[in-house]
Amino acid sequence: MEIEPLALANVLLPLLRQFCIGDYGIALGGAHAKGVADAESDVDLYLFARRFVPSEERTRLCHDFSSSITGVVNWGDDDFFVQGGTDFYFEEQKIECWLRDSDYIANAIVECREGMIRRDFVTWTVMGFYNHCVLSDVSHMIPVDDPENLLAGWKEQVRDYPPLLRDAIIRTHLTAARFWPDNYHYQAAVQRGDLIYAMGIVQQVIHNLIQVVFALNHTYFTGDKKLGNALDHMAIAPLDFNERIDRLLLSGPGSAADFLIRQRDDLRLLVREVEGLVADH
Secondary structure, eight states: OOOOHHHHHHHHHHHHHHEEEEEEEEEEEEHHHOOOTTTTTOEEEEEEEEEEHHHHHHHHHHHHHHHEEEEEEEEEEESOEEEEEEEETTTTTEEEEEEEEEHHHHHHHHHHTOOOEEEOTTTTSSTOEEEEHHHHHHHOOEEETTTTSHHHHHHHSSOEEEEEHHHHHHHHHHHHHHSTTOOOHHHHHHTTHHHHHHHHHHHHHHHHHHHHHHHHOOOOOSSSTTTTHHTTTOOOOOOOOOEEEHHHHOOOOOOOHEEEEEEEEEHHHHHHHHHHHHHHO
């Protein structure tokens, strides 16, 4: 029998507290906190502190805590620590404990409020990890244990979408989206039917347009997963935005070159429409 995620977090609190060194905050995050969980969703628990016990110690603590914990896997760096994790199964439920440097989170919030955006290319997310994804995580997470009001303070800081962040995302990502549709190398890839190269370009342009649409709607970018559901609820977006993205990514009948020509034309139109939305808002 599955345990409700918040109740599960409370059951595991005595263990999770032992992972942290010094001041800490613990929250339920991920799909369950965002209200978009499905049958495939695991339980994401966010742990924030300046330091954590080493990975080998976390494994030992898990095994000492309960025989119901199995499949412990640690990832990330123990030193110099920015973020890492300890994942395991508890009562056959998949648990992902995301350990995050509280100073990094605090700095990311300050940066984004000042209109400074950064992207780190990491293996575990398709388009890279943006510092403004931190604001999305903080805005959605549900604090479970916050003895120093660390999490409460962060949530207050990100309650309103920062205007400087909006402007920086639109400027950066609209410029990037405009780069490719009429680029010579994209044109050559289309003509020769170079599907792999062209599809990489299309993915980049679509991603940049999605970033712009999120910012236009004063909505924090939630990360790569389940974007279709989020786009369906955007008040400011091109007509049938989500469906048109699907059509751009799914090859239809005909040759690769024929598909890429149609795809390029549709992509150009979508970029122009997003440019128009930016001008109107």
